[in-house]
Amino acid sequence: MVRKICEMWREMKAITAMVVVQIATAVLNILFKLAVVDGMEPRVLVAYRLFFATLFMLPLSFIFQRLEKRPEFTWNLLLLALLSGLLGAVLPSIFTITGLALTSATFASAAAVLTPLITFVLAASLRMESVRFGTREGKAKVFGTLFGVGGALIFIFYRGKDIHMWSTHIDLMNKSHDFSRDATSHHISILGALFVFGGNLSYAFWLLLQVKVSKLFGGAYWNATLMNLTGSVVAVIIALCWNCDLKEWKLGWNIRLFTIAYASIVMSGMVIAVNAWCVESRGPLFVSVFSPVALVVVALVGSFILNETLHVGSIIGTVIIVGGLYLVLWGKNKEMKSITPTSDYIETNKTTSKDISLKNLPTLSTNVP
16 A cells, blocks of 8 residues: 555656646746847857856756766867757757747747657668568657648648637737747748757757767766857857847846746756656656647747737647657557667667757756766
């Protein structure tokens, strides 16, 4: 009896933790949208976010991984860390935040659900993942990927009837910005969608890179610290080359500072720790199945305070995307049970887990403090 109660408590803790993580991820997307609408340059936002994330993660690395071997700093490690920071932090952040300005927080969240599907396609193309189309599992992964792509296309190109869930006078969007009107009142911008998908593609490449090099970085927190450190250097250089106006770097007690602090402390620190514990205790597939929670939260909150109108097309596309995700996860779960459990668990952990947001770092979950 006591054992069953302990198991139920452990299960409830894991479920609660993942719901909280997804809500935190949803809040990040909304804050990013508000900061950009407020006029903050996306590249400056990324540079600040990665810099403060480095300051926050560095002491955590010493605290939680003090007993583990620290990475040996060589030129090879530095180059890999630069590539990791570029693919895993700089490009996904810049592309996603820029895409947010041209689309909506709901669309960015829906596109983030496609990350495991994109990773599967890349891994299969590079022969890092077996397809086995002749089996039920292989067909589920292939058709799930096709459903995800089809759902994204429906989300972008089909509008349908507007859905007004409630009437509210709350609108935090600044209507003086043209892109704000375009993103909330008209069709999804094709350019914005390409930026968002570009961020997902870059992050998928980063996941595949981690399969080969994650052990070289000395553990989950050192991995995140090195990625944020090199990413912040690259982001600062890109931001200065793009716009040398130092006024863009000025911060005040406003939504910009709050967004940077939230992204650095909550997402780059606390969420990583919680996500790592959940993957260790329940497995990577358990973490992945909660990803649509953030999408639901963003859709509801976005329609309430960001004046983002839901359409029949966006709902249909979202349902198809989520269905495709679960098909791929089901196929991968069956493979884990039919092949070697241990080796496939590790492969799944590195290729199908996801963070939104920059927002969850899947491969960081392979090493728990």
